[in-house]
Amino acid sequence: MQTLQIAERQLAVRDLDGARLNYERLLADQAFRCMAYLRLSQIASSQGRYRESVEQAICAFNDRQKDAGFLATLAKRLAMLGETESAVACATAPEILNSTETGMLMEVGNLLASTSFPEQALALFERARLLGHDSASLSYLIGLNCMYSGDSGRARDELERSIRAKPDMGVALWALSKLQTGAATRPDWINRLRAAIKAKQPGAADMPLLQYALFRALDERGETDAAWRALSEGMRLQRLQVQYDASRDQALFDHLGGLGPQLAGGFVFEGPQPIFIVGMPRSGTTLLERILGHHPDVYAAGELHDLIWQLRWMCDIAGGPYLDLKLAQKAESIDFAELGRRYVAHTQWRAQGHAFYVDKMPANFANLSYIARAMPQAKILHMVRGSMDTCFSNMKECFANGYAHSNDQVEMADHYRRYHALMAHWRALYPDRILDVRYDDLVTQPDRVVSEVLAFCGLPWREGMTAIEKRTDSVATASAMQVRESIHGRFLQQWRRYESHLEPLRERLGPLAG
Numbered sequence: 001m002q003t004l005q006i007a008e009r010q011l012a013v014r015d016l017d018g019a020r021l022n023y024e025r026l027l028a029d030q031a032f033r034c035m036a037y038l039r040l041s042q043i044a045s046s047q048g049r050y051r052e053s054v055e056q057a058i059c060a061f062n063d064r065q066k067d068a069g070f071l072a073t074l075a076k077r078l079a080m081l082g083e084t085e086s087a088v089a090c091a092t093a094p095e096i097l098n099s100t101e102t103g104m105l106m107e108v109g110n111l112l113a114s115t116s117f118p119e120q121a122l123a124l125f126e127r128a129r130l131l132g133h134d135s136a137s138l139s140y141l142i143g144l145n146c147m148y149s150g151d152s153g154r155a156r157d158e159l160e161r162s163i164r165a166k167p168d169m170g171v172a173l174w175a176l177s178k179l180q181t182g183a184a185t186r187p188d189w190i191n192r193l194r195a196a197i198k199a200k201q202p203g204a205a206d207m208p209l210l211q212y213a214l215f216r217a218l219d220e221r222g223e224t225d226a227a228w229r230a231l232s233e234g235m236r237l238q239r240l241q242v243q244y245d246a247s248r249d250q251a252l253f254d255h256l257g258g259l260g261p262q263l264a265g266g267f268v269f270e271g272p273q274p275i276f277i278v279g280m281p282r283s284g285t286t287l288l289e290r291i292l293g294h295h296p297d298v299y300a301a302g303e304l305h306d307l308i309w310q311l312r313w314m315c316d317i318a319g320g321p322y323l324d325l326k327l328a329q330k331a332e333s334i335d336f337a338e339l340g341r342r343y344v345a346h347t348q349w350r351a352q353g354h355a356f357y358v359d360k361m362p363a364n365f366a367n368l369s370y371i372a373r374a375m376p377q378a379k380i381l382h383m384v385r386g387s388m389d390t391c392f393s394n395m396k397e398c399f400a401n402g403y404a405h406s407n408d409q410v411e412m413a414d415h416y417r418r419y420h421a422l423m424a425h426w427r428a429l430y431p432d433r434i435l436d437v438r439y440d441d442l443v444t445q446p447d448r449v450v451s452e453v454l455a456f457c458g459l460p461w462r463e464g465m466t467a468i469e470k471r472t473d474s475v476a477t478a479s480a481m482q483v484r485e486s487i488h489g490r491f492l493q494q495w496r497r498y499e500s501h502l503e504p505l506r507e508r509l510g511p512l513a514g
Contacts, residue, residue: 082309170206267340272351340374413508
């Protein structure tokens, strides 16, 4: 116990080397081994040893205690390092499910929600409420995860409950706006949004969400000019809150565009096969995933960050869940077969007994060289949508994380141009590995397009696949409500209603505009 106390004091004052030595001594004591592994993982991260931080966290998981507080802390640590299967195992352990600590239930529920497990998150949120916890935040979280789970009626009730407790709660009003189709034409909903905006202090963090919600309502009423004013203000405010360096974006794309056809053997594996759906956000990737997930041999696993987490492990470089230049440069020296092995080992569990599983991370379009070299069996589907529709759809969505370029017309256009050029480069390098799936064709001729997709993936045709409105599983993306409808073409050329306002975007796109 004394050694643990000393190590904890050293860690608190950032004497990391001293703390590390004492935690290593504790590995010989079964009573403290789990905590020692966890702390050693944290220290390794702080000192820039990413691979070691992962390995120590896994040791903590393998030797874990049946204690709710420890499991909750370990779950957050594992999720941060991309060890999602182990994190979910901790987060759904009976010790946590039976806990009476409402704060911990909320934290772990948030973790499950963020890793696309809304039903499991709901179980923890509902237990917190059963134990007497009641707040606007809890009602919002229950409502949001009900929306992801497809229970729009309860989602609406819970979001309204959160707003009754906190009338100007931006995140709840924004989420509710996604459920307001039809009702959004009523002036009372618009008045509620305007009242919430008026009640906010200047610079409030959730003010952009309210402006985006107001845009949605006014857009549905056909009040185009007023809607555009709300969207412009929302984009302006959101741009002030995010960090975006266009030069870093350009440097990364320049590096990727300079890669040659460096094919390697890759990792040939048995068991469930991954299907990657890539492309710009809001280009129809979720729609295609929903259709494929309707096939009895395919499981729709959602937006996975596992490729980047495993690339970071291979390169021993810490960072976020998206590719950056430092990581991309180091990646050229790795064993791509090992990358493929690690990716498969970390994702096949998501197939849930199916022969195929879909990794629908749009940003993987930047990682196609790694996918092609690491996994020769993997299928890559690229969603292609008109440039103006794609860019406008990105701009009118207030993304919670990532896609910081979408808050300015010029920055959005420049990013799209880089994406377009990079995809042309990948097609030239890997012409037989990538199938372009055109959004316009998918929504107007779904059976024909889906049959081509299935043939490319080596899957047989199944009747009724395009009847996605019959699916009841969860969808944890910005398109969660849209893709519960039947396939339609209402969003084709949607940008034209705002054509006069989108001239900077169109001019910057140049010949790509359309």
